[in-house]
Amino acid sequence: MKISKVSHFFPQQIKKIDRFSFENDLDYQHHQRFVGTQQLHLSEIGTTGSDLALEAAKRLLRQIPKHHIDFLIFSSLTLDYKTPTTASVLHRALVLKNSCGVLDVPSGCAAFPTALALANGFFLSGSAKCILIVLGEVPSQAVDPQDPSLRNLMSDAGVAVIVEPSTNPSHFVFGNDGEGFDYLKVEQGGARFPFTEDYLKANLHQPQLNRFGTIAMDGQGILKMTLKNIPTAIHELLRLYQYDLAEIDYFLFHQGSNILLEALGRKMKVPESKMLNFLALYGNTVSCSIPLAWYHAEKEGKFHSGDKILCMGFGVGFSWSGTILHYP
Amino acid sequence: MDLSDFIHHLKAEFEDFHAVNLSEQTVLNEIEGWNSMHILLLVAMIDVKYNVLLSGEDLKGLGTVKELFELVKHRANL
Numbered sequence: 580m581k582i583s584k585v586s587h588f589f590p591q592q593i594k595k596i597d598r599f600s601f602e603n604d605l606d607y608q609h610h611q612r613f614v615g616t617q618q619l620h621l622s623e624i625g626t627t628g629s630d631l632a633l634e635a636a637k638r639l640l641r642q643i644p645k646h647h648i649d650f651l652i653f654s655s656l657t658l659d660y661k662t663p664t665t666a667s668v669l670h671r672a673l674v675l676k677n678s679c680g681v682l683d684v685p686s687g688c689a690a691f692p693t694a695l696a697l698a699n700g701f702f703l704s705g706s707a708k709c710i711l712i713v714l715g716e717v718p719s720q721a722v723d724p725q726d727p728s729l730r731n732l733m734s735d736a737g738v739a740v741i742v743e744p745s746t747n748p749s750h751f752v753f754g755n756d757g758e759g760f761d762y763l764k765v766e767q768g769g770a771r772f773p774f775t776e777d778y779l780k781a782n783l784h785q786p787q788l789n790r791f792g793t794i795a796m797d798g799q800g801i802l803k804m805t806l807k808n809i810p811t812a813i814h815e816l817l818r819l820y821q822y823d824l825a826e827i828d829y830f831l832f833h834q835g836s837n838i839l840l841e842a843l844g845r846k847m848k849v850p851e852s853k854m855l856n857f858l859a860l861y862g863n864t865v866s867c868s869i870p871l872a873w874y875h876a877e878k879e880g881k882f883h884s885g886d887k888i889l890c891m892g893f894g895v896g897f898s899w900s901g902t903i904l905h906y907p
Numbered sequence: 908m909d910l911s912d913f914i915h916h917l918k919a920e921f922e923d924f925h926a927v928n929l930s931e932q933t934v935l936n937e938i939e940g941w942n943s944m945h946i947l948l949l950v951a952m953i954d955v956k957y958n959v960l961l962s963g964e965d966l967k968g969l970g971t972v973k974e975l976f977e978l979v980k981h982r983a984n985l
Binding site: 609797798799800807841842846 | 940942943944946947948950951954955960961962963966
């Protein structure tokens with residue numbers, strides 16, 4: 580399988596993260612080292628993930644005839660409706676052919692490699708030859724403005740990706756560790772914990788939280804889950820492809836934060852030059868982060884034909900998925 | 908596992924921020940400017956260097972550097 584085209588779309592508002600975003604120098608130094616964001620893209624209240632994804636997809640569809648798209652996979656943590664799927668909403672908005680299938684993958688930071696795995700399955704079964712994966716995330720609207728660890732991290736984006744079959748066989752790894760269930764979640768708004776009157780009243784001045792719920796994260800727990808599970812998953816992926824770690828040209832991990840990337844890189848003994856990190860520019864955009872980093876690295880001319888790029892998404896659940904892509 | 912190596916690794920992690928005269932008697936959460944970021948560094952460093960993953964419970968009410976060293980040493984030998 581190969582990534583043929585990528586496009587993106589950001590909301591207009593940009594929040595600069597600088598010394599004035601913090602109470603003192605030390606906090607700012609900590610942010611630069613551990614988090615790494617220098618700007619965030621913020622969507623307006625009421626904008627949904629699918630709004631951003633739609634714009635990204637429109638840009639992409641200027642480059643490819645619509646009737647080529649056999650399947651649309653949408654990824655976001657903020658779906659438009661309980662039902663139908665948001666992929667269905669996007670299918671309608673993009674006026675895709677009726678024989679193009681639709682599927683939502685609301686799997687958070689692990690969603691992109693999972694979507695690639697699903698696409699690969701459709702290719703192998705002969706059901707599709709060209710698949711549009713669209714991703715849209717508005718996590719900034721689910722962050723409590725008082726939350727010190729998230730308010731300067733989460734950023735909004737839409738990305739669209741065309742994937743097609745290639746001669747390189749694809750392999751995938753997946754996993755979930757229930758120990759990490761509580762470390763990252765949006766508890767309210769689902770069937771288990773519907774929005775209560777108290778919750779809604781408490782957020783009258785932050786209406787976006789009453790729309791999307793509130794993200795809660797235990798950074799230390801996420802770091803522990805990452806170091807516990809992701810190196811093993813990477814080794815399994817290398818085994819499936821029969822590659823040595825040194826043969827991988829780039830490591831494209833979910834852009835969670837500097838500390839996550841640095842800790843993983845050190846544990847895996849990955850040279851810094853092979854670690855892709857675009858947190859400064861894009862922030863943590865949940866499922867958009869891997870294809871967004873792909874887009875940027877490609878634009879910078881980093882990738883060359885035949886390069887092996889190891890992609891690994893991980894987050895809520897605690898769940899993960901990964902694959903190795905060959906640059907066409 | 909050697910205590911002086913352990914202190915050396917800790918110093919290497921923290922030197923980016925401010926000079927800390929770390930010793931085995933230093934109480935970690937009394938270090939000037941100590942915050943959750945330091946705990947992330949500790950968790951990552953101890954995993955990379957000693958293959959021991961500490962949890963939030965382990966690190967609650969952190970004591971001295973020596974006590975942390977003993978905890979890691981104990982876990983590493985399990």
